[in-house]
C-alpha cells in the first residue's frame with residue numbers, strides 16, 4: 029500500500045438529493061459536440077452542485093478538455109446548453125463571458141503564467157483588468173492571495189522562469205483566485221509534480237476549498253488526486269457521461285473503462301485505502 033495514498037485526507041462525499049443541495053452551479057443538458065464528421069459528445073448531461081468537488085475522468089480523446097473549455101465559454105457546443113450560475117453560456121457573447129469570468133477561476137495544466145510578467149504582476153493582472161481597483165488595494169490583495177497559496181512576499185518580484193514547478197502551480201492558483209471566484213476549474217492540477225509536491229498541492233486545494241466555500245470542477249488522470257479530492261466523479265465514455273457519483277458507487281459500475289481505469293495496479297491500492305476507511309458522511 030502506498031504511503032502517498034495513505035497520507036492523503038479522506039474524500040468528503042455528498043449524496044444529498046438535489047432539493048437539499050440547491051440548484052446546480054453548472055448544468056449541461058443534451059450537449060452534442062462535433063468537429064467535422066467527428067462526434068465527440070452526444071446527449072451529454074452533467075450537473076455540478078454548489079460546494080462540491082466534481083472530477084471528470086475518461087479515456088484519451090473522450091472530450092474532457094473540450095467539455096471544460098465549453099464550461100468556460102471558450103468553445104461552443106454544436107447543440108445543447110451549458111448553464112453556469114443559471115446562465116446559458118453555450119453561445120455567450122464577449123460581454124456576457126467577461127462578466128461571467130469574474131465569478132470563476134481556472135488553473136490550466138501548465139500553469140500558463142505570462143513569462144514576461146513577475147509573479148506579482150501575473151496575480152494582479154485579473155484585478156487590473158477590472159479597471160476598478162486602486163493599486164494599493166491590488167497590492168494588498170495580491171500579497172494576501174500569495175500567502176493563501178503559501179508564497180511569501182519575497183517571491184513577488186520573481187519571474188516564472190525562476191520558479192519551481194510547485195511554485196508555478198501555486199502562483200497560478202493565486203491568479204485563478206484573484207477575483208475571489210465561487211467556481212474553480214482545475215485541469216490536471218498535479219500533473220508534472222513529484223509525489224511530495226503533488227501531495228502538498230492537493231492539501232492546499234482541500235484547505236482553500238473548505239475555507240473559501242468553492243465549487244470545483246477538475247479533470248485529472250491521477251488516481252491519488254482524484255480519490256483525495258473528489259466528492260463525485262463523472263465518467264466520460266461513449267460520447268457521454270456514463271456514470272456519475274461518489275467514488276465508491278463508481279467503482280461498482282460494470283464498464284470496461286471503469287474496470288481498466290480504477291482497478292489497475294495503482295487503482296487497486298487506492299481502493300484498498302478507501303475500503304479501510306469508514307464511509308464518509310454527507311457534507312451538507
Ligand SMILES: Nc1ncnc2c1ncn2[C@@H]1O[C@H](COP(=O)(O)OP(=O)(O)OP(=O)(O)O)[C@@H](O)[C@H]1O
Nearest residue numbers: 063064066068086087088089090091092093094095
Ligand atoms: N478544435 C478542434 N478541432 C478538431 N478536433 C478537435 C478540436 N478540439 C478537440 N478536438 C478533438 O476532440 C476530441 C476530444 O479532445 P479532448 O482534448 O477534449 O480530449 P481529452 O479527453 O481531453 O483527451 P486527453 O485525456 O488525451 O487530454 C479529440 O479527438 C480531439 O482531437
